[in-house]
Amino acid sequence: MIKKLFLSIFCAFVCMRANAAVDVNYVNAAEKYLNSITGLAGTFVQTANGNQERGIFSMLRPGRVRLDYDNMPIQLISDGRDLYFFDKSLDQITTVPLTSTPAGILIRENIDLQNADINVIETNSGDKTFSLKMNLRGQEGLGNMTVVFDKSPVRLNSWTVVDATGAQTDVAFYDLKKKTDFGTGFFQIQHHRTISTSGGDSFYD
Numbered sequence: 001m002i003k004k005l006f007l008s009i010f011c012a013f014v015c016m017r018a019n020a021a022v023d024v025n026y027v028n029a030a031e032k033y034l035n036s037i038t039g040l041a042g043t044f045v046q047t048a049n050g051n052q053e054r055g056i057f058s059m060l061r062p063g064r065v066r067l068d069y070d071n072m073p074i075q076l077i078s079d080g081r082d083l084y085f086f087d088k089s090l091d092q093i094t095t096v097p098l099t100s101t102p103a104g105i106l107i108r109e110n111i112d113l114q115n116a117d118i119n120v121i122e123t124n125s126g127d128k129t130f131s132l133k134m135n136l137r138g139q140e141g142l143g144n145m146t147v148v149f150d151k152s153p154v155r156l157n158s159w160t161v162v163d164a165t166g167a168q169t170d171v172a173f174y175d176l177k178k179k180t181d182f183g184t185g186f187f188q189i190q191h192h193r194t195i196s197t198s199g200g201d202s203f204y205d
Contacts, residue, residue: 023123026130027113030147033154034111037061040156042176048169057173060180062109063098064187078107079187086189093189105134105145106156129157 039060044067046053055069063080073088078098085094098104105111105118113120113132121144122133131148142164148157158172 021122022120023125023130024114026123026125027120027132029130029154030132030149031111031113033149033156034106037178039178039180039182040176041179041182043174044171045174046169046171048167057176058179058182058186059107060182060187061107063104063107065107066187075189077187077189078104084189105136106147128152 037059039058041056041058044055044057046055053069053072055067058066058068063078065076065078067076069075075084075086075088077084077086081098082095083098083104085096087093098107112118113134117137118134119137120132120134124131124133128151129148130151131146133144133146135142135144144162146160148159149155150157156173156176158170160168160170162168
């Protein structure tokens with residue numbers, strides 16, 4: 001159940017109203033900001049099913065992201081190719097392709113919100129923030145992701161993922177700072193066990 005919940009944070013996107021308004025100025029602002037970022041670090045608060053969890057968020061483009069939860073033996077890491085759900089209590093991982101996750105949109109080498117496989121289906125604006133709702137072309141029935149940005153200056157504020165069942169996970173970011181000097185191997189799981197198809201356990205360092 002826990003594994004399903006956390007994988008749903010990163011698993012992709014639902015088709016929304018076909019006629020929703022899209023303001024290209026906000027799309028351009030978000031695209032420019034995301035492409036200007038090399039690395040970020042800060043804290044996050046995740047809300048799902050009425051429960052809140054806190055932790056540390058780290059990101060290094062292209063392709064790398066890491067979430068460490070404060071009060072659970074759970075870690076989410078992308079090494080640029082795959083996304084790993086690491087259950088420390090079991091010393092086991094589950095792997096999904098990064099290309100199938102909304103997190104993959106934010107950490108691509110080149111973020112194109114208008115002409116690639118990303119489909120921005122709606123933009124909204126408040127006093128201090130604006131948001132982009134998006135999905136992946138060809139995967140419209142699998143869910144959607146809304147990314148919220150501060151307006152002045154433009155920076156990442158939060159995201160909301162809705163999976164194909166309608167379950168919603170909100171992640172809000174705090175104290176984000178530019179950071180690129182992550183240690184060697186920071187975005188890799190150093191030790192884990194996987195269940196071998198031959199019936200034994202395999203360990204990797």
